[in-house]
Amino acid sequence: MNTFQKASIMTISAVIGASALSAAVTMVPALAKTKAIHHDAATIQLQETGSTLLYPLFQLWVPAYSKVAPGVQITPAGTGSGTGIQQATDGTVQIGASDAYMNNQLIAQNPGMLNIPLAISAQQIMYNIPGLSNKTVHLHLTGNVLAEIYTGKVRYWNDPQIARLNKGIRLPHAAIVPIHRLDGSGDTFLFTTLLTDTNKNWANTVSYNTSVSWPNVPGALGANGNNGVVQTAEATKYSVAYVGISWLDNGLKGGLGEAAVQNRAGRFLLPNNATISAAASAQVRKTPKNERMSLIYGPGANSYPIINYEYAIINKKQSSSAVATAVKDLLLWAISPNGGNKANFMTKVHFLPLPKSIAPLSRAQINEITG
Amino acid sequence: MGIARLRSKIFQVAAGIAAVSPLFVLLFVAVVLLKDALPAFRYQGFSFYTGLTWNMGNAYANNVVVHNGVQAAPGATFGILPFIVGTLASSLIAIVIGVPISLLSAFALVYKVPPRLAKWISPMVELLAGIPSVVYGLWGVIVLAPVIANQVGPWLAKLGSVIPFLGGSIGSGFGLLTSGIVLAVMIIPIITATSRDLLAQVPKLPIEGARALGMTSYESMRHVALPLAKRGIIGAIILGWSRALGETMAVLMVSGNASNYLPTNLYSPISTMASTIAALLDSAMNDATSLSIHALALIAVTLLVITMLTNLLARLLVQVGRRDIGTEG
């Protein structure tokens, strides 16, 4: 083989490499199709995919549930909430997992889809300001000011809008580096919902989604995944970031500050079991039958403002009555305080159990599932 | 028909299929992608390539908008110029840094390093080529980005009065220069390993001739060995470049992932096409109109075309170089 042939083979494979990448990315959902398979009368296989935040919880649940229902085999996968919704909708999987509820457009297209809360999660705002550690103080921030920061209107840490919230704290005249998730993420959904709820301009221009078109702020950074956000924030002085609650300890260990965020009642709170439970309980009565509702910036003096339901996305109509029963049983076990919502599962993944009073709504939805 | 003839027949058919299969794979990928990408082009037109704003629209709105017969979420605009610029700029930096280093290492491995030592070093080069890109990305985040932000950047910025692109704010260390360097480190083993094999195949006699004429080892490589291996080495560089163009994970980690604006200097955060596709696919599925998915497919088509164009361009350069064999007037 002469050098020319060698070179052409190399270039062809390079093109294929590059194109295969793009092809693979777009074709993944199509290739992944599998049906629930009845191995024999005794075993039913269920596929779960979606939210990477819920994935660790499913990994804890699978061995525990195999003791409860030995005839059901669950295969979980962490692929992203959007993928979870998509594959549950087109029947590739029986259970989709999502940090965000399905939007009205998708529900209109797929009226048979249920959004069933499995647990409560939360998010905190973290910052890297040298000399301002958690030992001394938690910076006070509001959704409105965060929106101003992420649109580039508030550029420096000692801006009057921030100073007004933090009287007596010496703030540096340093440019703020806002960090956002660049990958589609439930955390972006929560954060942008808070900004939408607290800042008109944000609501009208950027709005909320699992990824949004971030306003052009010089020096602003995007990072991949919660670990990427924490890493980037630790490496970047004067940055601010939103981080999923399960990464709180990690960020604190890395020297990041944790902000107290203003709730609807005007109080500045940190996320903890008390403030998250308070926020969840306060909104049970407002939750509609389909449970597709934002818990962001809810009422209650002691309510932490950035919490959400973590959802199972389920098609009402399953392939057979046996599969339908298996899915129903699994979900009922999952939301039960003696089953999947048990404290030893929840604390491991930094979730909170569903408020007791929300259970009837979820059970009603679960009972809609048929074969 | 005898067994031997049957075997030969089977071999011929198999070889034929294998020979044309790259073409078919390419064609298949292109057709599938094009079909998927078409609605995005109908919606956005040529401003897809000139626009600065990428916005998948408000998926949680209760209405959809229609433009040129294509449904979209309200506010959807797809402009990928920043991604194109980010991809080309970061890969070019990688080439500019990586190629001289690769060629020198390859040259050293073939002509300078004693064979007994080269026997140990050579497999290391291949080993480096096999390291997952996430590892390079992590190195970029932990080691390189702070060095760029605190040491290299401030030093380079002093040249800003001479070369404007080097001046200005250095920022956090996540951006164009860091991406380019990480990509360079990733493609150096690829180009080195391939060039090394090619240089090792260059006939010894012309190089000995050059050495016997009193040319230094550098001169003999530059003027005799390199021209003999040139076509292959260009192929190796294209291979490295394609890798840099399509690299996703490492760039995702160190580029700063800017959207909606063009880089203003060497340190600006950027985004690339490959990393954008990977990052936004999941959210795109939230778009009930599917237009976001089509737009990502159109980015993929564009990346494919750019990869093919860089290939063609490099090939053309080789052809021109061959015709222009004389340099003396």
Next chain:
Amino acid sequence: MTSDMVAVDQDLVELTPAELKELEAVLTGGRIDVVTAEATKSSVIQVKGLSAYFGHKQVLNNLNLDIKEREITALIGPSGCGKTTFLRTLNRMSHSVPGFRHEGEVSVMGQDIASVKDVESFRRKVGMLFQRPNPFPMSILDNLTLALRLFGVSKKERLEIAKAKLDEVGLYEDLKDRLHHSPFALSGGQQQRLCLARALAVEPRILLLDEPASALDPKSTRMLEDLFMRLAEHMTIVIVTHNLAQARRIAKRTAFMEAGEIVEFESTHALFTKPNDPRTRVYVEEQIG
């Protein structure tokens, strides 16, 4: 006449280095026509007790010989006898092979090769032609001028030298319209003559030939041999050859080597007609048949 020459030799001993250099230049420039007798030729290469090794393997064993200037010296002997290694030691090409080392003294133009610091400048004075033509991958003209360009010779001068050297090897008329073409389209003989012209372009004083005609047809071989004879009028040539007839045709003196040793070093005529050593006799008889 002879007594005069002896006197000159004695005088040489008394000369200062500068004067010696001057005289050397005069002699090698061939400007004193009267200095033609055998005895006046000084040794341009002096080898004393040369042994050489590749790693632990000894390839040359205690070689001693003087090679006179402005004549052709041939090295013959069976394959693997070390004659090519010896030739390549003279311009330090052997030394680029990992593991090679030598002992003893090899003086080339008055300089011990072991003490050569600037190998490149040294090699410019010791040209080499290889077993097969090895043109560079560039135009015919560039082949001739590349080294000159790198040594900083002006473009005008380069072109003049290129033409002169092509002319010297008898290629100019054939190639003058094709100077910008690739050399790879030329015949083997033409390519080898081009390589010779290339070697001559940097004005070496010694030419080492490593079986230069082994890949060529008889006609091209004769043409090259004629060239070597003419070149030997003003430069020193050492040729390794398997072709004994060739050695007989062109070499003034011939060394017969076997197993890394010089068995016999004599005038060519003497070596072929009345060899002193039985090993030489056997080899010569077998080869000529």
